[in-house]
Amino acid sequence: MPERADVAIVGGGITGLALAWELARRGKRDVTVVERRYTGAGGSGRNVGRIRAMQLTRELAVFALAAQRKHERLRDELGMHTLFWRAGYAWVLYEPGEVERMAEAIPMLHELGIPAHLHGPAAAVRRLPVLRGGETPAGAIIGRDAIVHHDAAVYAYRKACATAGVRVLEGRDVIGILKSGDEAAGVALGDGTEIIAPVVVNATDGWAREVSAMAGVSAPNTPVRREVFVTEPSKPFMGPAISFYRPSEGWFNQTLRGELVAGVVHPDEPVAMEERSTFGFLRRTAGVLLQKAPRLGHLHVIRQWAGVYDMTPDRKPLVGPVSAVPGFVQANGYSGRGFALAPLVAELLAEWLVDGERPELLWPFDPDRFDGVPAPSVDSHDYYAGYRSESRE
Amino acid sequence: MLACEVPADTPARIPRVDPLRSLARRAERLTPWFYEERFGSPKFLRQPYLRVLRLLSSAPRLPADPVPLHGHEEEGALETLETEALVVGGGPAGLAAAAVLADRGLEVLLVERERSLGVSAGWLPSASREHDLPLEVTVLLGATCVGLYEEEALAGVVGPGGPRTVRFDRLVVATGAYDRPLMYAGNDLPGTIGLRAFERYAAAGSFSSDIRVGVVAAPGEASRAVAAARAAGISLAFVAGPGEVPVEDGPAFPRRRLERVEGRGRVRSVRLEGGSPIACDVLVMGFTQPSFELQVQAGATASVSGEPAVIVASGQARFPTLAVGEAAGHLGPGTQARAAVEAWLRGDAPIPVPPPELPEASIHHPRAFACLCEDVRVSDLRAAIEEGFGNAELVKRRTGAGTGPCQGKLCLGEVAAILRAAGLPADLPTIRPPARPVSIAALGGATDA
Numbered sequence: 001m002p003e004r005a006d007v008a009i010v011g012g013g014i015t016g017l018a019l020a021w022e023l024a025r026r027g028k029r030d031v032t033v034v035e036r037r038y039t040g041a042g043g044s045g046r047n048v049g050r051i052r053a054m055q056l057t058r059e060l061a062v063f064a065l066a067a068q069r070k071h072e073r074l075r076d077e078l079g080m081h082t083l084f085w086r087a088g089y090a091w092v093l094y095e096p097g098e099v100e101r102m103a104e105a106i107p108m109l110h111e112l113g114i115p116a117h118l119h120g121p122a123a124a125v126r127r128l129p130v131l132r133g134g135e136t137p138a139g140a141i142i143g144r145d146a147i148v149h150h151d152a153a154v155y156a157y158r159k160a161c162a163t164a165g166v167r168v169l170e171g172r173d174v175i176g177i178l179k180s181g182d183e184a185a186g187v188a189l190g191d192g193t194e195i196i197a198p199v200v201v202n203a204t205d206g207w208a209r210e211v212s213a214m215a216g217v218s219a220p221n222t223p224v225r226r227e228v229f230v231t232e233p234s235k236p237f238m239g240p241a242i243s244f245y246r247p248s249e250g251w252f253n254q255t256l257r258g259e260l261v262a263g264v265v266h267p268d269e270p271v272a273m274e275e276r277s278t279f280g281f282l283r284r285t286a287g288v289l290l291q292k293a294p295r296l297g298h299l300h301v302i303r304q305w306a307g308v309y310d311m312t313p314d315r316k317p318l319v320g321p322v323s324a325v326p327g328f329v330q331a332n333g334y335s336g337r338g339f340a341l342a343p344l345v346a347e348l349l350a351e352w353l354v355d356g357e358r359p360e361l362l363w364p365f366d367p368d369r370f371d372g373v374p375a376p377s378v379d380s381h382d383y384y385a386g387y388r389s390e391s392r393e
Numbered sequence: 394m395l396a397c398e399v400p401a402d403t404p405a406r407i408p409r410v411d412p413l414r415s416l417a418r419r420a421e422r423l424t425p426w427f428y429e430e431r432f433g434s435p436k437f438l439r440q441p442y443l444r445v446l447r448l449l450s451s452a453p454r455l456p457a458d459p460v461p462l463h464g465h466e467e468e469g470a471l472e473t474l475e476t477e478a479l480v481v482g483g484g485p486a487g488l489a490a491a492a493v494l495a496d497r498g499l500e501v502l503l504v505e506r507e508r509s510l511g512v513s514a515g516w517l518p519s520a521s522r523e524h525d526l527p528l529e530v531t532v533l534l535g536a537t538c539v540g541l542y543e544e545e546a547l548a549g550v551v552g553p554g555g556p557r558t559v560r561f562d563r564l565v566v567a568t569g570a571y572d573r574p575l576m577y578a579g580n581d582l583p584g585t586i587g588l589r590a591f592e593r594y595a596a597a598g599s600f601s602s603d604i605r606v607g608v609v610a611a612p613g614e615a616s617r618a619v620a621a622a623r624a625a626g627i628s629l630a631f632v633a634g635p636g637e638v639p640v641e642d643g644p645a646f647p648r649r650r651l652e653r654v655e656g657r658g659r660v661r662s663v664r665l666e667g668g669s670p671i672a673c674d675v676l677v678m679g680f681t682q683p684s685f686e687l688q689v690q691a692g693a694t695a696s697v698s699g700e701p702a703v704i705v706a707s708g709q710a711r712f713p714t715l716a717v718g719e720a721a722g723h724l725g726p727g728t729q730a731r732a733a734v735e736a737w738l739r740g741d742a743p744i745p746v747p748p749p750e751l752p753e754a755s756i757h758h759p760r761a762f763a764c765l766c767e768d769v770r771v772s773d774l775r776a777a778i779e780e781g782f783g784n785a786e787l788v789k790r791r792t793g794a795g796t797g798p799c800q801g802k803l804c805l806g807e808v809a810a811i812l813r814a815a816g817l818p819a820d821l822p823t824i825r826p827p828a829r830p831v832s833i834a835a836l837g838g839a840t841d842a
Contacts, residue, residue, distance in 0.1 A: 038786050045790065075439070080429045085443045133459030151790045152429070155782075162781065232798045232830060233452040256443060258452045277826065279542045279549030283471060283556045286836035290460060297460025297834030302798050303825050 018346030046307025088240030233258030485727030486718020487567030540826025555838030584660030610679025699748030722746030766797020
């Protein structure tokens with residue numbers, strides 16, 4: 001006897017849970033979320049919860065700012081605190097050309113009401129004292145962005161889903177998308193269960209291409225690994241979260257609990273669904289941190305892990321019903337911003353699925369925009385590559 | 394002791410009382426998800442709340458001086474060592490294993506965290522201080538095996554000369570064991586010490602004669618505690634345990650459960666079930682959790698068994714792997730290692746040593762701390778499970794148990810036991826590297842440590 005649902009969501013990360021809850025509070029209560037491992041096992045549990053509105057392009061910045069406000073509202077909407085913390089955010093720039101290039105974005109950010117200020121080398125180190133004794137930056141752009149506790153946010157949604165009557169199946173894998181003619185008709189699980197549903201949502205990010213293929217949809221998503229390490233906690237030693245892009249891309253910040261989390265990207269990270277961690281990463285990240293913030297050398301690394309960025313060629317997610325397979329809905333391809341954007345994406349997509357009208361903010365994320373584009377490739381290792389063309393417009 | 398990286402050869406110092414300490418003690422009474430309902434309103438106080446919360450951290454301060462960069466090399470290719478057999482741990486078991494492997498003509502690399510070999514033999518009165526390591530064995534002292542990496546199919550080692558990778562055909566894990574805490578009321582009181590730490594401190598002469606030392610231990614561990622005390626000239630206030638305990642000149646309480654430990658700010662007395670309080674300043678807890686991280690990273694299956702429940706690594710790894718000594722569940726200082734390696738080289742499968750099934754050693758108390766690193770109580774774990782966080786990964790993320798500096802070495806056995814008691818599978822979260830905390834300076838090759 002097959003089960004039935006109005007909406008079947010594949011993936012129990014923040015996108016899947018948030019969408020289920022947003023649908024339920026709009027009256028669509030017959031929703032089933034299917035998660036292969038446990039809620040938050042993928043990208044939702046493998047990120048560091050940075051909620052950044054400062055983005056390089058207007059399109060992304062507009063959305064990211066609205067998404068940040070959504071995160072800020074979660075305490076009131078879900079009734080649970082997600083530890084949304086305005087730690088601040090700094091782009092630390094080590095090449096003069098970078099300063100020029102990044103400074104171009106500042107007027108755009110200000111116009112949108114996103115505070116961001118460019119500081120020269122001395123002021124940058126004064127405002128980011130953790131950099132003392134390290135390589136002198138060429139400048140820094142510092143804003144007021146936030147960090148949330150990713151587990152707190154995922155579990156707030158998880159509890160809200162349970163209260164709203166959403167079915168969340170953990171430890172169950174989707175092995176096929178059921179179709180009736182061209183249309184999506186539900187999902188088939190590995191244990192033989194079928195869930196009949198007129199709407200199937202692909203909220204799997206790193207596995208999105210695979211799940212799209214089950215529905216006969218060819219998606220441009222390519223997963224690229226990102227690794228993280230975390231140290232033992234210390235008393236507060238740094239404020240704003242730091243990112244840098246040249247000569248190598250990386251980032252570090254202190255969590256609310258006092259740990260340092262850090263990662264430096266491998267220039268030739270293989271494009272694959274890869275969640276194993278490497279020793280080379282530890283050594284690479286430690287080496288770069290010692291150059292930039294040598295005081296951090298005292299800290300002890302206690303754990304490392306890896307997750308993926310689900311990259312799209314233009315670094316923008318795919319959100320909405322796919323025209324080739326009616327009933328099949330994408331909510332993936334976040335390109336490393338999933339945790340920040342997911343709550344707003346879920347809210348808007350739920351509106352769309354309930355009202356039938358696409359919210360304006362979701363237009364740039366049209367899931368069909370790569371149709372007919374021959375095998376778009378993702379240049380995974382140059383941070384600026386994905387933004388270059390658009391920002392020059 | 395191994396779990397927490399506190400050097401034992403420096404005199405122990407009790408840190409100055411932090412003025413925030415009383416606040417922090419109150420904070421320990423809160424559930425790990427206390428913030429969920431609080432810190433919510435009024436809205437304008439949300440950010441100030443978080444700032445205060447952050448300042449209340451009782452974690453140590455990060456030293457202000459930068460790590461000196463001399464000796465730091467620009468990133469080049471990571472040095473890779475190749476060997477036929479990698480032995481991790483240069484205690485009695487690791488030394489015996491390395492000797493056998495070298496005798497059989499294998500190329501052996503031995504990695505030891507201490508600055509000299511056989512250090513642990515110096516604390517164990519029964520262990521031989523002699524070791525005749527063949528000259529052909531390459532020894533890396535002051536080096537930590539950080540973990541085994543599947544994708545790269547190698548071990549990561551950090552020590553003098555910077556980080557290195559090691560490729561090997563065979564692996565011998567001789568990384569010892571941890572002292573497993575029990576879940577009785579007052580199990581976090583200062584003055585509680587594990588058997589292995591006690592042996593080390595006793596051998597270093599750290600206990601003055603006016604300190605009253607009590608022991609609660611499994612039978613084998615109780616004998617070790619008694620031997621260590623005798624060798625150091627410490628007369629024990631009492632020896633108790635769930636099984637038999639050696640009867641010495643002091644009071645012995647075999648087959649007794651520990652009820653609670655009492656004291657304000659530190660251990661003052663110990664109460665055994667049905668007895669009156671016994672005055673004591675230091676309580677030695679002797680229950681054993683063999684080290685398991687490297688075996689599990691090598692591909693062995695981790696399961697939970699025994700009473701008290703401990704994590705046991707068993708089954709096939711991705712490459713020939715043998716645990717010896719305490720890491721294999723033996724309490725003796727490496728006496729079985731030689732025979733085990735010989736059998737292994739003949740192709741015999743290692744004979745697993747099941748963990749002891751003792752009668753319950755203490756009365757479980759819901760307010761006892763299961764995760765001592767992150768202040769997670771037994772009641773917090775049960776509450777999370779009741780809320781539907783029904784497996785080890787979810788419990789870990791919900792409560793923070795196992796995410797502190799010891800990475801679950803001391804608590805995952807108990808977490809699994811609590812899951813099992815709730816009728817759920819007693820599983821474990823992923824055992825991630827590093828197997829031991831390792832400094833960013835050492836990883837970056839900036840220092841010799």
